[in-house]
Amino acid sequence: MMLSLAPVEPLPAQTLLLFLLQTGTLLGLAFLLGRLAQRLGLPSIVGELTAGVLLGPSVLAHTAPAASTWLFPHNTEQKHLLDAIGQLGVLLLVGFTGMHIDLKLARRHGRTAAAVSTTALLLPLGLGFLLGLALPADLKPSDVDPVIFASFIGVALSVSSIPIIGRVLVDMGLINRTVGQMILVVATVDDAVGWLLVSVVTALATTGIGPQEIATPLLHMAVLLLVTLTAGRWTVRRVMHWAGRSDSRGSTITAAVVLLVLSGAGAQALGFEALLGAFLCGILIGACDTGEQTARLQPLNAVVLAFLSPLFFALAGLRIDLTSLFHGTTALWALAVLAVAVASKFLGAIVGSRVGRLGRWEALAIGAGINARGVVQVVIAVVGVRLGLITTAMYSIIVLIAVITPIMAPPILKAAMKRVERMEEEMKRERRGHAVRDAREEPEEPVPSPRRD
Numbered sequence: 001m002m003l004s005l006a007p008v009e010p011l012p013a014q015t016l017l018l019f020l021l022q023t024g025t026l027l028g029l030a031f032l033l034g035r036l037a038q039r040l041g042l043p044s045i046v047g048e049l050t051a052g053v054l055l056g057p058s059v060l061a062h063t064a065p066a067a068s069t070w071l072f073p074h075n076t077e078q079k080h081l082l083d084a085i086g087q088l089g090v091l092l093l094v095g096f097t098g099m100h101i102d103l104k105l106a107r108r109h110g111r112t113a114a115a116v117s118t119t120a121l122l123l124p125l126g127l128g129f130l131l132g133l134a135l136p137a138d139l140k141p142s143d144v145d146p147v148i149f150a151s152f153i154g155v156a157l158s159v160s161s162i163p164i165i166g167r168v169l170v171d172m173g174l175i176n177r178t179v180g181q182m183i184l185v186v187a188t189v190d191d192a193v194g195w196l197l198v199s200v201v202t203a204l205a206t207t208g209i210g211p212q213e214i215a216t217p218l219l220h221m222a223v224l225l226l227v228t229l230t231a232g233r234w235t236v237r238r239v240m241h242w243a244g245r246s247d248s249r250g251s252t253i254t255a256a257v258v259l260l261v262l263s264g265a266g267a268q269a270l271g272f273e274a275l276l277g278a279f280l281c282g283i284l285i286g287a288c289d290t291g292e293q294t295a296r297l298q299p300l301n302a303v304v305l306a307f308l309s310p311l312f313f314a315l316a317g318l319r320i321d322l323t324s325l326f327h328g329t330t331a332l333w334a335l336a337v338l339a340v341a342v343a344s345k346f347l348g349a350i351v352g353s354r355v356g357r358l359g360r361w362e363a364l365a366i367g368a369g370i371n372a373r374g375v376v377q378v379v380i381a382v383v384g385v386r387l388g389l390i391t392t393a394m395y396s397i398i399v400l401i402a403v404i405t406p407i408m409a410p411p412i413l414k415a416a417m418k419r420v421e422r423m424e425e426e427m428k429r430e431r432r433g434h435a436v437r438d439a440r441e442e443p444e445e446p447v448p449s450p451r452r453d
Contacts, residue, residue, distance in 0.1 A: 019081045022071060023311065026051060030314040043164055043406045048310045049378070049399065052317020062323070072318070083386075086315045088261075089308025090379055091278045095260040096301055097191075098282020099289070113182060116352030117189035120370055121158050123348035124341065125197075128154035131340050135333060139394050144205065151201045152389050156398050157341045159194035160187040161376040164406050165369055172410060172417075179362050179420060183369035186349075191376055195279055196221065198380055199272035205389055206271070220270040228280045232263070236284040244293060252296040256285060273383055316378050316399065319385060324393040325400075334397045341401050342408075345371045361419040368412035377402040 011019075033047030053059060061068040072078075132150030140149050165187050174180035200221065236259055243255035260278045267277025285293075325331050346367035353363030381398040384390040390398070 015078060015081070018071070018073070018078055022078075022082060023085070025071065026055065026314040026318070027307065027311050029055065030310040034310060041410070043168070044310070045164065045313055045378070046403055046407070048313035049317035049320070049403055052314040053320050053322065054317075055314075056318040056320060058320055058322040082315055085308070086312040087274075089304065089312040090382075091264050091274055092257070092260060092300070092304045093309045093312070094275045094379065095256075095278040095282035095285075096297075096304060098279045098284075099286035099294075099297075112353075112356035112358065113185040113189060115356040116182070116349055116358075116366060117186045117193075119352035119355070120186060120345060120348035120367075121190045121193055123351070124158040124344035125154045127340050127344045128157035131157075131337060135337075135394075136329065138327075139330065139333060139391055139397075141388055141391055144389055148201060148205050149389060152198075152205075152384055153337075153394075155194060155197045155201055156377060156380050156384065157337070157344065157401075158190065158197075159373065159376045159380060160190050160345075160370045161373050161402075161406075164372045165409075168372060168406065168409055168413070169369070172413060174413065174417060177417070177420075179365050179417065180369075182358075182362075183366055186352075186366065187370050190370065192279070194376070194380075195273075195276045198383065199267070199276045202273060202383065202387055202389070203271045205387060216271075220272065224267060224270055224272065224277070224280075227266075228284065232281070233284055233287075235259075236281065237288045240285060240288055240293065244296070249296045249299060252293060253300045256297055256300065259285065275379065275383075313378060316382055319382070319392070320396045320399055321392050322396060325396055327393075330393055334400065337397050338401055338404065341373075342371055342405065359420070361416045365413055365416035365420060368409045368416060372406040372409040373402045 029051040030048040033051045034044035035047070037047030037050075038044050055068075055072070057068075060071075129150045132153030133146060135153070140146065165183060169175040169180045169183065200218070203216075203220070239255050239259060240252070243251040246252070260281050263277035263281035264274030265277070267280075268274040325334055346364075349367035349370055350360075350363045353359075353366055358366070378399055381390070381395050381402070384398075385392070385395045
């Protein structure tokens, strides 16, 4: 006999109303403040995070507590709705970041990039780990192993942010300079390793520390990478090729979203963050791009950058409680964490650049470029607070670093690049870039409208 299942009740009207109001308010203010930040010469992420800060416990909860409690109630179901759309947005954003990685460029500058990437990753990782052990108890969750906490702090301080760095290099006209490309390669390597380390640390946080607990996530990581390089690579290439044969852009967009989401699900099933799966899948999608694919994915890219991404960062700002930084010695520890984060990246870049036989001004420029944390560090901080690995105060400190470092990068880059000689190869690359851009900006011939009899 067949049993009929009771229908699931729809979303309550009040819950839906609040969700729509929350989304509209966060997105609208994030858009306005993001545009204002751009006018001031700052990355838009600064304005988008500020939108969340103004509407969160830092400002609105103190200036208008009744309105804050009504618009953003402490309701698990309500928060999960916003978190779900934010997670989808950042998953697609990380996937697009992977698509823009130039593997040929990485191979061409492999030796120097390897030297800089190694030191620029290990020094912040090691110093961040030691700092994590030294932080006071009120900045650490009481139920998290101190080694796991310190490891997470080290990983959070070691990453860069490809989207922010790329935007800074484009705005400053450095994207075609050799130093600019080196910055991108180093950031790419550090981000890729950073995501791997985040996944290992979060896996250890859920299983504990021991020989078996350490071996299991490493084994799962090996399985994930093996599947990515074999069956995953073949599947992505075949699916994107099949979608590209369609006359509609929608086929390519749908195929890319399905691949990114399912790759995220696969990584999540293995005990890693879904973002790692999306990142690896994005690299595979970008590797099989012949040029037309990028144009087909532009509508999706626009939706992610204009809607889902600003909403995610506004939600990240909503979790920041700046008032928590003014208790006791927290402000002094925040300055210490910022100093270690910035100095370790500069020191790592300088040491690696000298090993790779780069000049001191090139080393300074690379250090300034890879110091821009931004998007990736915010994402990692959100992962940490969502899993209970860091406190609200520690989360606020990490996000503040992500906001401050992109602001300090442009002036240092500008000063250093004035002393770096422009090479003939760079001028040829710039001329090719201008030619491509001019060709794209040429108006197309008008298409005659069909004649009506």
